[in-house]
Amino acid sequence: MPSIPEAVYFSLAVHRLGATLVIHYLGLSKPTLAYRLNDCNSKILVTVSKTFRNGNEIRVKDFVDKLLDEEKTPVEKVLVLERRYKDFNVNKRDIVYEEVKPKGKVEVKPEPVESNEPSTIYYTSGTTGRPKGLYHSTAGYVIALNYAFKSLLGPRIVIASGDHEEIFWYAVCAFNLAEKYQTPVIHIIEKTLANAYSVFDEDHILGKKIPIERGKIVKPSGDFFRRFEITEDGISLRAFLGEASMFYAGDEHNEEGHITEGTENRIKMYEKRMKKLETADKEIPEQQRVNVVGDANIVLLTWGSPKGAIIDAMDELKDVMMIQVKMFNPYPKNLMRKLLQGKSKIIAVENNYEAQGAQILTENTGIFPTNYILKWTGRAITREEIIEGVKQIVEKGEKKVVLCAGA
Numbered sequence: 039m040p041s042i043p044e045a046v047y048f049s050l051a052v053h054r055l056g057a058t059l060v061i062h063y064l065g066l067s068k069p070t071l072a073y074r075l076n077d078c079n080s081k082i083l084v085t086v087s088k089t090f091r092n093g094n095e096i097r098v099k100d101f102v103d104k105l106l107d108e109e110k111t112p113v114e115k116v117l118v119l120e121r122r123y124k125d126f127n128v129n130k131r132d133i134v135y136e137e138v139k140p141k142g143k144v145e146v147k148p149e150p151v152e153s154n155e156p157s158t159i160y161y162t163s164g165t166t167g168r169p170k171g172l173y174h175s176t177a178g179y180v181i182a183l184n185y186a187f188k189s190l191l192g193p194r195i196v197i198a199s200g201d202h203e204e205i206f207w208y209a210v211c212a213f214n215l216a217e218k219y220q221t222p223v224i225h226i227i228e229k230t231l232a233n234a235y236s237v238f239d240e241d242h243i244l245g246k247k248i249p250i251e252r253g254k255i256v257k258p259s260g261d262f263f264r265r266f267e268i269t270e271d272g273i274s275l276r277a278f279l280g281e282a283s284m285f286y287a288g289d290e291h292n293e294e295g296h297i298t299e300g301t302e303n304r305i306k307m308y309e310k311r312m313k314k315l316e317t318a319d320k321e322i323p324e325q326q327r328v329n330v331v332g333d334a335n336i337v338l339l340t341w342g343s344p345k346g347a348i349i350d351a352m353d354e355l356k357d358v359m360m361i362q363v364k365m366f367n368p369y370p371k372n373l374m375r376k377l378l379q380g381k382s383k384i385i386a387v388e389n390n391y392e393a394q395g396a397q398i399l400t401e402n403t404g405i406f407p408t409n410y411i412l413k414w415t416g417r418a419i420t421r422e423e424i425i426e427g428v429k430q431i432v433e434k435g436e437k438k439v440v441l442c443a444g445a
Contacts, residue, residue, distance in 0.1 A: 039064075039098075040089040044119055044135075048084050053157055056149030058173075060159045064098065072109035074161050077171060083113045087123040099126040106131070145437060151176050193315035195219065196367040198226040200329070200345030202236040203243075204364070210248045218253040219318045220273055221311075226366075230343040230389060230418040258282035267293050268306055272313025319368035327370040328377075332359035335382040336432070339363075339407060341395040344387045344419045351424035358428065363395055371402040378405055385409045385431060389419060410438040417444030 039045045052059040060078050062071055075083070083106075088097045099118055106113055118126070120136045128134065156173040195215050199205040205227055212223040254275045263282035267274045277284065285295030290307060292298050331349060334357045338348050341363045348360045361377055363370070378384055386396035386407040391414040396407045411427035413419050420443060427439040 039084065039086055039119070042086075042119075042121075048117075051146075053176075054146060054148045056151045056155075058156050058159060060161075060171075062161070064096070068101075068105045068109055071105060072111050074171070075111040075113060078159050079112050081112060082115050082117060084117045084119070086119045087121055087126045097126070103127060103129065143437075193311055194222040194224055194367065195315070195318060195365070196224045196226065197365050198341050198363065199231065200340075200342055200362050200364070202231065202234075203238060205231065206243060207246070207248065208364075214248070214251040215318070215322075218251045218273075219314050220253065220276070221314050221318075226342065228342045228389060229416060234418070252276075264293050265295050266291065266307070266310075268310050270313075271317040272310045273317060274310075315368055322365070322368065324370035324373035327363070327365035327368075328373060329362040329364055330359070330377065331362075334359040336428070337361055337378060337381050337384045338387050338411075338424070338428070339378075339384055339396065339399070340387040341366075343389055344424070347419050347421045347424050348387060350421040351428070354425055355428055363399075366395070366398055369398060369402040374399060375403050375405065378403075383408045383431065385411055385428065387411045387419065387424065387427075389413055409436070411441065412438065413441035415442060415444060420444075 039048075049059055049061075058078070060074070060080060062074060066074075083102065085098050085102050087099050088095055090096065102116060105111070106116070114131065116129075116132045118128075118132055118134050120134055153176055155176045157176040159171045159173040162170050162172065195212075197208050197212060197215075199208045208225055212225045215221075216223040254273055256275045256277055258277045258281055261283055263277050263284050265274060265276070265284045265286070269275075285291075287295055287297045289297045290299055290304055292300075292303050292307070329345070332352060336358045338358060338360045340348060340360065345360070345362050348362075352358055352360065361374075363374075384405070384407045386393045386399075386409070388395055388410075389412075391412065393407070393410055393412060396410070400406050409431045411419075411424065411431070413423070419441060423441045423443055427441065430436040430439050
């Protein structure tokens with residue numbers, strides 16, 4: 039196919055149906071293309087009536103007809119994009135896209151597939167005369183990205199604030215968590231909160247106290263201290279600097295802190311680091327990782343700044359509850375499965391294009407939101423937008439509502 043929007047549409051459709059996409063170069067000879075079609079066992083071929091290059095007409099459909107008539111291939115159907123050119127033959131195996139394409143919106147649920155199933159096959163010319171097919175697995179990029187974060191950054195705790203009061207207190211909690219579990223803590227604060235201000239009673243700040251948690255602090259009995267000693271929960275004892283001799287290194291190290299690349303040591307030290315997150319997951323109550331307001335059949339699932347607008351909108355909306363995720367890692371997966379079980383609608387309300395919080399929900403629980411209310415203009419989501427967005431979903435059946443209010 040030429041470089042046209044439909045080429046992207048069809049590619050995405052193939053992936054949504056759980057099939058494998060194979061892209062072929064238009065300039066291949068008939069035997070070469072036939073070999074590739076047989077190699078990947080293609081059942082459906084998608085093409086166009088014709089295209090133009092440097093002012094010259096290229097009759098693509100005629101070439102496909104000759105290919106399938108002269109060569110043996112597994113192709114059973116040919117989907118032809120007419121593109122307003124009707125001067126081509128239509129055979130029994132052909133389906134003209136313009137004649138069957140649906141009118142209006144059509145929702146097709148994505149087909150679940152194994153993560154290692156091939157999603158796309160790319161053929162190279164090869165060095166031995168025989169083409170080589172290279173394929174990307176369905177979850178290849180997602181798995182690689184997650185693996186890179188976990189391998190390069192190691193275990194880390196991720197929290198997200200929903201208003202200015204939470205920002206204040208979660209900053210304190212972040213320091214406590216970092217010291218207690220000896221791991222980095224990422225505190226997410228959105229642009230909409232960073233560029234705004236709030237007015238609240240000073241008792242909300244001065245009237246509360248959170249104890250400082252320094253974690254496993256000991257006073258060494260000797261001159262030398264094994265700072266990175268392997269423990270059952272992955273968390274080593276700590277001593278304040280100056281109380282004993284301790285070694286620190288930026289590279290892989292042993293329990294004493296000396297650099298070493300030995301494989302056995304590396305396995306033990308990496309397992310030790312990952313146990314920290316497992317320990318945090320066991321010790322931090324899942325109820326503290328989410329904020330639940332109300333109990334209803336329609337869930338407004340959110341994180342960050344939409345919290346306030348949703349709570350205000352709930353005064354007018356009926357049969358609606360809010361679940362605000364306050365900790366993304368370790369994720370409260372067990373509680374989230376329990377809270378979302380049997381709900382008629384799960385509406386992800388987020389201030390980003392990709393519904394990133396919902397993606398993390400799906401990754402950890404396998405649960406997909408039924409609907410989305412999204413805004414990515416850099417402006418805050420308002421109470422009125424929440425009300426209108428929910429009404430469009432409940433009353434009009436909209437799958438996704440994109441918000442745009444604000445100067």
